[in-house]
Amino acid sequence: MENDVILSVESLTKAFGGLYALKDVTFLVKKGAIKAVIGPNGAGKTTLFDVLTGLQPPDRGRAVFLDREITCMPAHQLAGIGISRTFQTVRIFPGMTVLENVMVGLHHRTGCGFLKAALKLPSERKEEKFIREEAFSYLEMVGLELMAHFPAGSLPFGRQRLLELARALASRPKLLLLDEPASGLNTYETEELGEILREIAGQGITILLVEHDMGLVMRISHEVLVLDYGEVIAEGTPLEVKDDPRVIEAYLGSEI
Amino acid sequence: MVKRGFLATRGIARRVWRNYKAFLLFSPFVLLLPLWAEPLGRSISLNIVYLMRMVGIFTLTAVGLNLLMGYAGQASLGHGAFMGIGAYVSAILSTRWGWPAWAGILLGTLLAAFVGYLLAPILRLRGHYLAMATLGVGIAAFIFFREMTGLTGGNVGIREIPKLNLFGLEISSKKAEFYFVWLLVILVLLLCQNLVRSRVGRAIRAFHQSEVAARIMGVDVASYKMKVFMLSAALGGLAGGIYSHLQGYINPSQFSVMLSIQLVVMVVVGGMESIWGSVAGASLVVFLPSLVEALPKWMGNVPAWVRQYSNYEGLVFGAILVLTMIFLPKGITTSTVEFYRRKTRKAAELMGEEEPVSIPEEEVRNGK
Incomplete structure (x- = not known):
């Protein structure tokens, strides 16, 4: 495998009943890139994420993350590998x-486990301090530090999305999968999100992104993958994809 | 620069106060109870001490159940079974084989945890299904205690269980038992509070609120569920073991499904996700029947239906449970705390003080 590839997906297939949510999906994600996955509703984008993160087993195919097969890895182990x-x-x-x-x-x-936590040993206190400070720095990154002690459920929707992003970043991932991060955000918030995503990519974190907001996709992504009915119909730079007749057809219907 | 002397002590004192406020306020209140109950009259104060031992026992179980139900969100309607296991193990070991009480209690605690471990597969069930399965465990345990006559003495149960004895120190008076139980309870509450305010506690609360998100964050949900279940079973076993030595006799009816339901009432009414809520819930369940019983003594003539309270005790608890769920879904403890906070905030507003818009960074970092 090439050295600058972080995730390689090979003929991933997943069907629900007779309906293919993913059909022979194959693509590569390069290290440090922002790759967007787009497609009409029901194209299989979220299923792709669920399969990649161990929430659903695929029927066929595999995904390899940094030379490690992740296809059937339990979800809770993925954070550990990045x-x-x-x-x-x-x-x-x-x-x-x-x-x-x-x-x-x-x-x-x-x-820190049960016993150390219950006894509040010095090592636990030290670790708590580290966790608190580290978490706080991620809040600062997305601009939520002043709301640190509010109940998360009381935040407005846009802030909740940012919080989710901060939480994902706190696990210090190498690959970050974002499922429609801009949906429900207003124009200003989307703009802000784009900035944050660029900043994240600048730190060397690879981003795979499902998004409907074409403006955002065109602005920030290096590569775009287009899914329709579970199949890859186009792949390339944002400009290439935008003019691809099959993509236009999938979105607008074919010209008669 | 390292702070030394007075400053350092003050810093520690402040931290202890911030983290253990409830303990510093309530522990003296509870531990000095035999003293301040004295002026109420000899019989009442004895009664209170006597009942408070039971409150302590139930608190031990309830706080364990609260970890499981309140924090981890896994219902158990059969937690009486673990109390029963602890009680029977310790009673059998001490009456038949002359084991010292502490060893029997310890083994009962471990065995309850082990049974919890064996039952871990049912934790794959969710919601109502888990509730049904644990209810089944409670019923099965009750039948086991009643029918295994060779081991458990059947309906008669086990009598003449020796008093508590800690490494040669006899704990036989009610007051001594009270102190023993409550020192243990406060220790356990302290450990539990530390636990829920740690990385482990956050993980547990996290999968309660969104299991998928918790798994993505690296929380091994199945393993945590099992460990919490074992811990809460162990606390039930511990409480049961002590109970058998305080009571001196046990029989299956003490560990019926009614006990499990009462434990759930303690947790829900006292307050889910609240360590001290378990104390409030246990107090309510233990004191309510005695208060109603004592009514005729204080008020002279009471209607006949009050006298027959024990006949419909279950009904009253059911009603309390329903009313709590409707009006105080967070339980009496949490609701009271929130009410108090709202009131003080309102008072501050009336005084013309606005809420601080921004909190100094130092404070934000250090938390609550």
Whole structure:
């Protein structure tokens, strides 16, 4: 495998009943790139993410992350090897504070168990301090530091998306999967998000992104993959893809 | 620069106060109870001490159940079974083989945890299914205690269980038992509070609120569920073991499904996701029947239906549970704390003080 590839997906297939959500999906993601996955509703984008993050087993095919097969890896082990994600429907922990949400993101980077925690040993206190400060720095990164002690569920929707992003970043991923991060955001917030994503990519984190906001996709992504009915119909730079007749057809219907 | 002397002590004191406020406020109140109950009259104060031992026992179990139900979100309607296991193991070992009480209690605790470990596969069930399965565990345990007559003495149960004895130190008076139980309870509450405010506690609360997100963040949900279940079973076993030595006799009816339901009432009414809520819930469940029983003594004539309270005790607990779920879904403890906070905030507003818009960074970093 080439050295600058971080994720390679080979003929990944997943069917629900007779319907293919993913059909022989094959693509590569280069290290440090921002790659967008686009396609009409029901094209299989979220299924792709679920299969990649161990939430659903594929029927066929495999995914290799940095020379390691991740196809059937349990979801909780992925954080440890450097994969994190956000969700299309925000999945924060609403009853915990904003800061605590991000602190959970540091779970796999720390290791304090039941006994140490119950006895509050000095090593545990030290680790807690590290978790707290580290989590706080991620909050600062997305601009939520002043809301650190608010219940996460009380944040407005756009802020919840940013919180989810901060939580995913806190696990210090090499590959970050973002499922429609801009949906439900207003123009200003989307702009802000684009800036943050660029900053994240600048730190060497590879981003795979499902997104409907074409403006955002065109602005920030290096490569675009287009899915339709579970199949890859186009792949290339944003400009190439934009003018591809098959893409236009998938989005607008064919010209008669 | 390292702070020394007075400054350092003050820093530690402040941290202890911030983290253990409830303990510093309530522990003296509870531990000095035999003293301040004295002026109420000899019989009442004895009664209170007597009942408080039971509150302590139930608190031990309830706080374990709270970790499981309140924090981890996994219902158990059969937690009485673990109390029963602890009680029977310790009772059998001490009456038949002359084991010292502490060893029996320890083994009962470990065995309850082990049974929890064996039952871990049912934790794959969710919601109502898990509730049903644990209810089944409770019923099965009750039948086991009743029917294994050779081992458990059947319906008669086990009598003449020796008093608590800690390494040669006899704990036989009610007051001594009270102190023993409550020192242990406060220790356990302290450990539990540390636990829920740690990385482990966050992981547990996280998968309660979104299992998928917790897994993506690297939380091994199945393993955590099992460990919490074992811990909560162990606390039930511990409480059961002590209970058998305090009570001196046990029989299956003490560990029926009714006990499991009462434990759930303690957790829900006291307050889910609240360590001290377990104390409040246990107090309510233990004191309510005695208060109603004591009514005729204080008020002279009471209607006949009050006298027959024990006949419909289950009904009253059911009603309390329903009303709590509707009006105080967070339980009495959490709701009271929130009410108090709202009130003080309102008072501050009335005084013309606005809420601080931005919090100094130092404070934000250090947390609550």
